[in-house]
Amino acid sequence: MAGLDHAQDLRALDGTVEAPGHGKAPQKDHFTDMSLPARLKPNSGALSNDSLPSPANALTGKQEHYLKRELLSQQVDFEITELASATALQRFGAPFRSDYGEVAPVDSDLPILRFIFVHHVRNFPFLDQAREKEFWQDKLQVFLELFAQKHISSSEDRLEESKRRKLAIKAKKLVELMMVSGIPTASGYEERIRFSELEVVDRGAQDQGLLVNAPEGHSINGWDVNVAGVRTTSVKRNFRYHQHAEFIIRVKQAGKPDHYVGRRYGEFAKLHKRLRTELPGKVLAPLPRKNKSTTSHTFFSGGDDDDASSVSSGSTQNTGITHDDSGSLRNLVGMGHRRGASLQPDRASPRASGEYRKEHVTLYREDQRVSLRAFLRTFLQNPQIADSKAMYEFLTRSPIKVNEEEMEDINRRKMMDEKRIEEQKRFYEIARQRAKELDVYMERFRRDIVERNGLTQLFQEIKDKERIADLSTEYQKFAEWLRIEVAATIYHLFLAEDNSPELFAQAKRIHSMLPYTALKQVIRFANPAVVMNGVLDLFLAQPFGTRSLAQRVFGMALNDGIKAFQKSIDALVLKINDDVFCEKLKSFTNADEDTKNNIRSEAVVDDVDLVVAILKSEEIKPELSPEQIGKAFNAYVAWNNAVENVDDEMKTGAQLFSYLKQLLKMYTRQRDKAMMLSVIEEPVTLNLFRDLFKIFYEPLVRVYKSANVYNSVTDFAAFLDDMFHVLDHAQRQDVSADPNQTVQMFIDLCARHQDNFYKFVHEVHIHDNGLFTQLMGWLEGILEFLRHGPRGGKLDMNALFQGAVEMRQIDKAAAMTEIDNLIKWQEERKKWHQDKTRQKMAAENSSSSGGATVSTPPPGSTTFRSSDFGINEADLADLDDDESGSDSREDSEEDTNPIAAEQKRRAKKQDHLRRNAGEPVKPEVKQLKMLKEGFLSMLRMVLAD
Numbered sequence: 001m002a003g004l005d006h007a008q009d010l011r012a013l014d015g016t017v018e019a020p021g022h023g024k025a026p027q028k029d030h031f032t033d034m035s036l037p038a039r040l041k042p043n044s045g046a047l048s049n050d051s052l053p054s055p056a057n058a059l060t061g062k063q064e065h066y067l068k069r070e071l072l073s074q075q076v077d078f079e080i081t082e083l084a085s086a087t088a089l090q091r092f093g094a095p096f097r098s099d100y101g102e103v104a105p106v107d108s109d110l111p112i113l114r115f116i117f118v119h120h121v122r123n124f125p126f127l128d129q130a131r132e133k134e135f136w137q138d139k140l141q142v143f144l145e146l147f148a149q150k151h152i153s154s155s156e157d158r159l160e161e162s163k164r165r166k167l168a169i170k171a172k173k174l175v176e177l178m179m180v181s182g183i184p185t186a187s188g189y190e191e192r193i194r195f196s197e198l199e200v201v202d203r204g205a206q207d208q209g210l211l212v213n214a215p216e217g218h219s220i221n222g223w224d225v226n227v228a229g230v231r232t233t234s235v236k237r238n239f240r241y242h243q244h245a246e247f248i249i250r251v252k253q254a255g256k257p258d259h260y261v262g263r264r265y266g267e268f269a270k271l272h273k274r275l276r277t278e279l280p281g282k283v284l285a286p287l288p289r290k291n292k293s294t295t296s297h298t299f300f301s302g303g304d305d306d307d308a309s310s311v312s313s314g315s316t317q318n319t320g321i322t323h324d325d326s327g328s329l330r331n332l333v334g335m336g337h338r339r340g341a342s343l344q345p346d347r348a349s350p351r352a353s354g355e356y357r358k359e360h361v362t363l364y365r366e367d368q369r370v371s372l373r374a375f376l377r378t379f380l381q382n383p384q385i386a387d388s389k390a391m392y393e394f395l396t397r398s399p400i401k402v403n404e405e406e407m408e409d410i411n412r413r414k415m416m417d418e419k420r421i422e423e424q425k426r427f428y429e430i431a432r433q434r435a436k437e438l439d440v441y442m443e444r445f446r447r448d449i450v451e452r453n454g455l456t457q458l459f460q461e462i463k464d465k466e467r468i469a470d471l472s473t474e475y476q477k478f479a480e481w482l483r484i485e486v487a488a489t490i491y492h493l494f495l496a497e498d499n500s501p502e503l504f505a506q507a508k509r510i511h512s513m514l515p516y517t518a519l520k521q522v523i524r525f526a527n528p529a530v531v532m533n534g535v536l537d538l539f540l541a542q543p544f545g546t547r548s549l550a551q552r553v554f555g556m557a558l559n560d561g562i563k564a565f566q567k568s569i570d571a572l573v574l575k576i577n578d579d580v581f582c583e584k585l586k587s588f589t590n591a592d593e594d595t596k597n598n599i600r601s602e603a604v605v606d607d608v609d610l611v612v613a614i615l616k617s618e619e620i621k622p623e624l625s626p627e628q629i630g631k632a633f634n635a636y637v638a639w640n641n642a643v644e645n646v647d648d649e650m651k652t653g654a655q656l657f658s659y660l661k662q663l664l665k666m667y668t669r670q671r672d673k674a675m676m677l678s679v680i681e682e683p684v685t686l687n688l689f690r691d692l693f694k695i696f697y698e699p700l701v702r703v704y705k706s707a708n709v710y711n712s713v714t715d716f717a718a719f720l721d722d723m724f725h726v727l728d729h730a731q732r733q734d735v736s737a738d739p740n741q742t743v744q745m746f747i748d749l750c751a752r753h754q755d756n757f758y759k760f761v762h763e764v765h766i767h768d769n770g771l772f773t774q775l776m777g778w779l780e781g782i783l784e785f786l787r788h789g790p791r792g793g794k795l796d797m798n799a800l801f802q803g804a805v806e807m808r809q810i811d812k813a814a815a816m817t818e819i820d821n822l823i824k825w826q827e828e829r830k831k832w833h834q835d836k837t838r839q840k841m842a843a844e845n846s847s848s849s850g851g852a853t854v855s856t857p858p859p860g861s862t863t864f865r866s867s868d869f870g871i872n873e874a875d876l877a878d879l880d881d882d883e884s885g886s887d888s889r890e891d892s893e894e895d896t897n898p899i900a901a902e903q904k905r906r907a908k909k910q911d912h913l914r915r916n917a918g919e920p921v922k923p924e925v926k927q928l929k930m931l932k933e934g935f936l937s938m939l940r941m942v943l944a945d
Helices: 061-081 111-121 132-149 163-182 196-206 267-278 366-380 387-396 404-436 438-448 454-464 473-496 500-513 516-525 528-540 551-575 579-590 595-607 611-615 626-645 648-682 683-706 711-730 738-764 770-788 797-806 810-847 872-885 898-915 928-943
Strands: 223-237 241-252 256-264 294-302 323-326 357-363
Touching: 061 111, 061 163, 061 797, 061 810, 111 163, 111 770, 111 928, 132 648, 132 683, 163 294, 163 770, 223 256, 223 366, 223 626, 241 267, 241 366, 241 387, 241 404, 256 267, 256 387, 267 366, 267 387, 267 872, 357 404, 366 473, 366 500, 404 438, 404 473, 404 738, 404 872, 438 473, 454 738, 473 579, 473 711, 473 738, 500 551, 500 711, 516 711, 528 551, 528 683, 551 579, 551 626, 551 648, 551 683, 579 595, 579 611, 579 626, 579 648, 595 611, 611 626, 611 648, 626 648, 797 928, 810 928
Parallel strands: none
Antiparallel strands: 223 241, 241 256, 294 357, 323 357
16 A cells, blocks of 8 residues: 555645645755645744745635635535525435426535535435435425424524524534535645644643542632542431431632531432422433442551541541551552451551551542532533522531541542542553554554545455454554553543442443343344334324324324413413413414514614514504503513613513513424424324334344344453453452553453454454445545545636636735735634633643642544544634634523523623633625635536536
C-alpha cells in the first residue's frame, strides 16, 4: 500500500489541497508539523507569503476559504430550514416524485441535502434494497409530507427551545462542517486561521479529567460540595437510643464562609422526593442503595503528632486502627477496599517523634460516602436542580460544628480521596506507557486505516483469519493496544469513580439474576424472525378496516394527554371569565399557517407579546369590544410591570394576562397532541413502520441465526464471572505497592477472553452475506468525500469572484472588505473563545490549588486525529466554538406560575448575554449575498455526480 508521504496530487488528510503540479507547496525550514500541508503556518498573526494571491488569482488562500465557508453556511441554513416545507422532497429529484416533473441534479434547489441523501443515505447497506416507488415515494415521502402539513408548534409559539429546533441547529453545524472540510477549492491554496496556543489550551483542558472526584475545588453551578466525613449519632426512640450514620457535608459558596451540615441517608431520600415534587417531569438520577459496609486502608503516620491524634474515636467514627509494617500503597489508594470488621487498636508502645509507621484504618461507610458525593454532584450539574429550593435547604439548613475527632476523620478521608486520584494517575500513566511502546505499530495501523479502503481491508482480514494469532503483525499489535484500552475502561468504570461501588454492586446483582443457560437455549431454538413478524402482525393488523392495536395503544396515550390539557384549559377559562378572549386564542391555534405568520410578524413589528397581537387582530374572529381592548391592554401593562419590578400590587392585575398566556400554551400543546394522533391513525404510518422493520431487522436476524450467536451467551457470562472475580481481588489485595501488577491483572483479564470475542466477530462476519463489506464500503464512501472531495470537481472561488466583478454584480473593493472583515471576525472570535477557556482553566486551577491533582487523558485517546478522516482540525475547532457559545441550559417543561416562568426566561436571556459579553459580533455582508446565484450554480455542478 502506498504511503501518504508519496501521494501525488491528492488532498491532504486535514482537508486542504496540495499545490498543483508539484504535489506539495514549497517547504519552509521552520515548519515542523508534518500532519499539515507545508503552506499552512501554525501562527496566523502575520500574512504568509503563501496566503498572498498569485497574479492569476484575485483572492488569497484565507479569503478563498472564508468566502467559501460563508456561502456554504448560507446555503446549508436555507436547505435545513426548507426541510420543514411540505414540498422539500419534491425538489430533491429521484427517487422522490415531483409535481414539477423530473428534477435533474443540476436543477435541484437543495443540492447539498440531495448529495448527502443520494451518496450517504440511500446507499446505506439496509436502505439500498428499498424500492423506489413502494418505499420512497408511496410511504416515506407521503408520511413526511403529511407530518409537515400538520404544522406542529415551533419554539417561538411555546417560548422555549423545542427538540426539533435543537436538532436542526445541530444538523446545520454538522452538514456545514462536512461540506466545508470536504469540498476543496480549485486553486489548491486554501488556508485557515491557526493559533498554536489553542493546542496548549486544549491539552490543559484535558487535564481536568479527574477533578470531578477531587475532595474540594470542584465548583458546580455555584456550589462546591463534598461529603467529607461520617459520624455516628444517637437518636432516642421510645425507651432506647438508636445509633445512625450521619454524613458530614462540607459546603462552599462564592463570597460566603464555608460550613458543614449533617445529613442521614433518609434525608438524601427526602431530597430526591422533594425534587420530584418541585421539578415534575424531570428525569432524576436514582439514589444510591444503602450500603453499610466498611473499608480498610493503610495510612502512613508522621512523628510530629502525638499518639492520641493518630487514633480516631471508635464511638464517633466507628474507626479502628492497628499498626503494621506489612501494609501497602494499594490499601492506601483508589478503591483498594477490604470489607470486614473493624480492627482493634494495637497496644504497641508510642512511637518516637519523627518516626513513620503504617496504620490500618477501617473507614466507616466509605463506599456510601463517595457514592452519595457522586449523587449530589450529578444533581448539581443541572442548573435547575442547583437553583432549586429543595437543594438550597438541603445544603444550608441546620449547619453544624465539627469537633476534633470528626475533623480528624474528615482529614483521613480527604487523604484517602487524594491517594485514590493519585493511583488513578499512576494506573493511566503505566497503561499509557505500555500503549506508547506500541506506537510504531499503531502508526502503521493508523496509516493502513486512513489509506483508501483501509476499513474494508481490516474487516477482510478478520473474515479470512480464524484466530488473532493468525492476523498480520500490525493487527495483532492493534489487538494488544485494544486490550490496554478495555482494561483502562473497566478500571475506570468499576474502581476509579465516586459512583464505582454503586455501579459495581448493581452490575453484580443483574449478572446474578440473569438465566444465561435458559437464555442461550431460547436463542438457539427460537426463530426470532417468525416471532417478531407474528408480534408485528398482532400489533399492526386492522381487522375489517378498524384501528390496529398499535394505533389504539398510541392513541390511548395521546388521548390521555389531550384530556389532561383539556382539564387545565377548563380551569383557565373559568379564571379568565371572558369567552371572547378564550375563543380568539383558540381560533388562532386552529388557524392556517399564513394567518398565524401574519400575526407573528405584527407582534415582532409592534414589539408586543403574541397574545396582544392575537387579541387585537382583525383576521381572527370574534372581534373585541373597546372595553375588552382596554381590559387586555391594562392586563398587558400590569404583566410587564409585575415581571420587571416584582411588584406585589401589580401582580394582582397581571393575573389575567398570565392566564391568557398559559391558555394559549395549553391550546397549542393540545393541538400538537391532536395532530400527532391524526398522523398515527393514517394507514401510511403503519405501512412505513412495517417496511422499516423488515428492512433493518430481518437481515440482522438471518446473520444471527447462521452465525450461531447463541454460543456467545456462555462466553459473555464467563467473561462477566471472571471480571467480577478480578474486581473483587483488586479491591481486597494487599500485595506490592507497584501498580504495574494492577495494570497487568486487568490486561490479563482481557487477554483470557479476547479469542472468544474475536470468534464472535469472525463468525458473524463470515455469515453476514456481505453486510459487513457493504457497511465498510459505505463508511469508506464518506471518508473518501472528506479526504478527496466530490467527483464532480472543485469550487473555483477565484473565477466566481472575478466573474461577478466583471459582470458588475458586486463592487470589488466592498466585497474584499467584507471578506477581510469575516476573516478578522473569525480571528477575534477564536481569540475570545481561547481567552474564555484560559480564564475558566485558571479559575479551576486556583480553586483546586489545595486539592488533588488531575490526570491526563486515558491511554490511546490521541491515536487517531480528525485530520486522518478528512475533517480539518481548524474547522472542527470552529464547530466547537459555535457549540460552546450556544445556550445549553434546559427549558422547564411546565411552570404553574406564568409570571415566575417569564421572569426565569428573561433572567436566562440576560444570563446568556452576560456570559457572551465581549464576543465579537459577526459583520454584516451585503455584497457577498449577491454571489449566491452564481455560487449555487457552481455548487450544483460540483455535487451533481
